[in-house]
Each structure stands twice: as structure tokens, then as C-alpha cells.
Amino acid sequence: MKGFEMDAIPFITEPVNTTQVDGLPVYNFGIAHSTNIDAATVESFGLEWKKFNHFTDREINQIASSHYFDIVKAEWTENKRVLDVGCGTGRWTRFVADRALTVDAVDPSDAVNIASKFLADHGNVRLSRATVDKLPFADYSFDFIFSLGVLHHIPDTQLAMDQCVRKLKPGGYFLVYLYYRFDNKGGCSS
Template identity: 45%
Template structure:
């Protein structure tokens, strides 16, 4: 029986990806987002007709750009989002869809040439146990790409204080019914995300350093992406955050080596199955 999931979180993500199926995401923005997350991924080292998995695929937005590059891609998600992914990947005959959680991945151990899980494992009760389950599915030498929420270990104290205030709102909003949390998140997207993002863009254009401005990472992103991420951030009741050292330690403990971190978003990390 699947144990390493939170049923309320699963239901929330099903609601999120049904509302934001990424059909309104501009293709160029989609490609730019993909390039940032997969910057370190060793495409050229994968075997021909590589078989891999997307753990927590959501709407399938990453899978849509991975599938044309590989032989077979398994999309795995325990929520209603798996049906959104099925719709979005309808033209890709090399995709298989599995409604399952990380504790019940329906693939044989040591069967995959690659895997990735982006923005997922920090939303389950035991992140390290979930990562270990993913690594078990990889062949020796296979790459695994991971993105976990960072603990602001590279940010000043005032930045962490601002986050703690925002987290009070997240804890309250995430307890609301789906419709109410959606409305609240969209108000935040319009009144907080958008102004700070565009202020950061303006500041950058006049030569200012903007990396420590909250939400500056959205300065060139669309309002649609801001709306999606606001619901993702404030509508989810369970989240863990990790320092860079903690992420590297977990990856090593789970059997990954040669770990490399991306610069943005914090902390994207690539490891190789020992």
C-alpha cells in the first residue's frame, strides 16, 4: 500500500493542473523554462532509445519536451493530473501513463536509463525515502535530475524573514477549499507576484542587481506562469525545504554520485546512479 503521500496534497495538485493545464503557456517561454531546469542534463550520454521516467509529471509540461528526445518515457503521478498529462501528450506514442505515487512506482528496479522529478519530492512526507525509490529504478550510470525547494541558505536574513511571513499565509490558504484557495492565490499573483516581478525587470534594465528582490525570478515570465506558481506555492499544505548540503547528502545516501547543482532555480541537482 502506498504510504509516502499526503492525500490532501495529491487532491490539491489534481485541482491545480486541471485549472492550469499549461495550454496557455507560450511555447518560447515553455522552452526557456525547460532549458533552465535541464541545463545540466547529459542528453548526449543517454543510450539510443533510452527509457526513463518523470516522477510527479503533473500536466506533463516537461515530458512534452523530453519525449521527442528518448525511446520511451513513463509518466507517473498519483493525482487527477495524470489525465491532463495524457491529453497533453496525446501525439507521443512513446509515452506510458501510470497513476501511482513515489512509494509504488510500477517499474522494475534497475530498468531505466534516466529519471527526473522536478518540484515534487518536497511535497511528500518523507523526501529521502521517495528519492531512494526513484534511484532504485535506475540502471548503474543513469542520470537523475532533481529539483527541491531550497532553504534560503544563500540568502540574507531579511529575505528569510520575508519568506517566514509568506509561509504564514501559505499555511492558512492551503487549508481552504480548492475554490477559495484558487481565488486567494490569484489575488496574490496579481497583487504581489506581478508587481515585484515587473519592478525587478525595470530595476535590471537600469543596471541594478535584482537577485535578492523577492520573486525577481519571475521578471521575464508571463502572468500565466505567475498564476500557476502562486497556486502551487500557496495552495499546497505540505512542503519541506532543504539546504544545498542537505540535498547533496540525501542524494549521496540514496546512491547517487558526481552531483552537480544548477545555479537557477535553487537547488536543481543532477546525480549519477552508482
């Protein structure tokens, strides 16, 4: 197990509070003052992840390796500082944590409480309840950032992507998966 506290990227704002039930601590930064958030969607996903939160390591590895992380080179994550934006229950966080130096996983929903238990055996993971427009990290902090199936739920997707990219170190990598519109028109500028 890796020592997170020694290698952690410092927060640039203080959490409102910290909670810990059965797993990892969750640093709560509050979501009430976020300007780029759909509160109904956050609540809906929080409830959904409470119901559908059972994934085995085998299932996670199989899906991640063949669908999302198959294009990610090992050197992008091995012993690197990683940020998971919209971690939900932490299934993709768990996949990356086995390789990374540290993983900061953020989500605005109550799903972080499930992630806390699911990731309790990973000492290199830190969980925060925060929004993409209020990420509590300095710019240029992470070597690799990923957000899978999340940012298209944010009212201003382009702004959310810009927020993520600002947190990348120069030369870092950003893996993003967005659902597409059925009319095949994109929602982001070039």
C-alpha cells in the same frame, strides 16, 4: 511516432484499471495503500493543474532549456528509457519525449488525465497514476529519471529519492529539483 508497446518497460504489478478519455491511456495503480504520501497535497495539486494547464511548446522549451534541463547532456536522454516522477500535466514529459526512446510518466493526482490529452501526439509516452513508493517498474529499468519540484512534497523525501534511484540502471542519471527550506537546513541525509 515511436511504437511504445514494442519498447515498453514491463509493469511489475498489474494496474487496477486503465482509463482513456481523449488522449493516451492512463494506467491506474491505486494510491490508497501508499505509505509515503500526503493525500491533501495530491488533491490540491490535481485541482491546481486542472486550472493552470496551458503551456505552449515554445514556453515549455524555453523554461526547460534555461532552467532545468540545461545541465542535462543530450546522450542522457537520446534514445533512452526515461521516467518522469510527478509529471503533473506532462509539460516536462513533453520536452523529454522528443528525444527519448520511451518515457514513463507517473503522478498520483488527477493531473495525469490532463497529461493524457496534452501528450496524445507522443506515441513513446506511457502515463500511470501511481505513487513514488509504489512505482510499478522493476529496479534498474531506466537510463534517466527526473523529478522537478515534486519530491519535497512527499512526507519522507529521502525515502522517495531512494525509491527513484533504485529504478535507475547502473550508470544512469537522476535529475531532481527540490525547494529548499528557508532556514537553509536540508531534509535529506548524505
